[in-house]
Amino acid sequence: MNDVDDIADDDLLDDVAPPDDSKGERLTADLPENLAGQRLDKVLAPLFPDLSRARLQALIAEGRLTFDGETVADASRKARAGVYSLVVPPPAPADPEPEALPLSILYEDAHLIVVDKAAGMAVHPAPGTYNGTLVNALLHHCGASLSGVGGVARPGIVHRLDKDTSGVMVAAKSDAAHRGLSTLFATHDIDRLYVALTRGAPNPPTGTIQTQIGRSPGDRKKMAVLRAGGREAITHYRVEAAFGPADRPLAARVACRLETGRTHQIRVHMASKGSPCLGDPVYGAAQPAAAVRERIEAAGLRRQALHAAVLGFVHPITGETLRFETPLPADMDALEVALATL
The missing domain is CATH 3.10.290.10 (RNA-binding S4 domain)
Incomplete structure (x- = not known):
């Protein structure tokens, strides 16, 4: 098995849905x-x-x-x-159907398409989510031009974001682009920067988190930092702003640059530093301060406060250097503004 194939499930496809043993x-x-x-x-x-x-x-x-x-x-x-x-698991339904869903397209040519994925949209069909996904939307928009290398269930998909994580994604429209993008992700030749709003602030304010990540031995629906086993995961982070008392911030804006892309990597790494993403229903652990909770409610945040803000790479066909950056979506932006008043 070559390196690209060996890495594919974890490094290229970021949000592997936890298994549901009640079905199958x-x-x-x-x-x-x-x-x-x-x-x-x-x-x-x-x-x-x-x-x-x-x-x-x-x-x-x-x-x-x-x-x-x-x-x-x-x-x-x-x-x-x-x-x-x-x-x-039970067999998935037949081929995903094209759906006329809204897409925020940042770039498109004959070989690939870059979109700003909205929070709440799953990337591809999976048990329990058979429609309303990015794949359904891409099938409608791109038609037969979408790359088939990813298989029937996930045509064109070379990496993923969690359903409730927003931000920049690239999908392949040609098989050559699919192979080229997959290689870039496998060799970590992709610039990926996320913005997280966290409970408290990680200490020190700048650093690198390097751990092994795998399924939690206590809860198979979660990922965890493991002492042995799992896959190497590396996140470089920097606190861009801290909110609340200087000696003990109540929240922070943290820029996270991925060197690897394991399942739930940033969410697990921020939680391991004692500063999980605000609103994270899986890794949030203890509640944030009351003042922070009030601002979360007022901002209408109903998900983990995590946004894939930057995606940069060399076009696998043309060789052009591409870089895409999107602002925080409305819920995270409103929350950041409110946190600044702490």
Whole structure:
């Protein structure tokens, strides 16, 4: 497997939806002692004969395999003797349908399209979200020109944003552009800067967070910083403004530049510094100060305060250097203005 393929699930596609075990078929396999110690996906594949090895690898990466109740998300780890349980989700509906949904287009040519994705829009269909996605909108806007490399469910998609994260995204309209963009993301030759409004302010005010991120052993629907396993995740951050008392800020505006792009990376890293994104329903932990909560409510923020503000890259076909920057959407902008009065 080459580096691009090895990185694709996590680094190129940023928001892998957490698995829902309430939907799907649960399969079990009892791995004998004589197969222990070998590569996990290799020895499990014959025990799940209805699944290809590639499909098995994908399901493991999604966190759908458990051993003794513990999630196993690394297909290359050594197998242990015992019972493995695998949840296979129900098949997705047929091909996504084009939908005339509003798109904020920042740039478009024959090879790619750059959009400012609105918060609340999922990037592609998934269980529970079969329409109203960016893919549905792109299929309507681009028609047959959309790259098919990403597969039927996610044509043209080379990276993702969480459903409730707003900001700049690029999609491929030609297969050549798709391959070129995928390589740029895999080699980290992409400029990606996010703006987060956080509870308190990370300390020190400027730094680099370098950890391993993987499925939380205590909650498979969350990601977490792990002591062992997971994938390397690197975020460079800088506090651009702090709100409230100078010695103990109540909130902050933080610029986060991604070196890698793991699932929920910024949300997990900010939480690991004790300053989760405001409004984050998953990683928010303790409530912000009452004055901050009042401003969140007044601003109408109903999501994590995270915006993909900058996306820069070299056009994979023309070689032109492109850079796109979008302002904070209305809810985050109103919140920042209100926080400045603390």
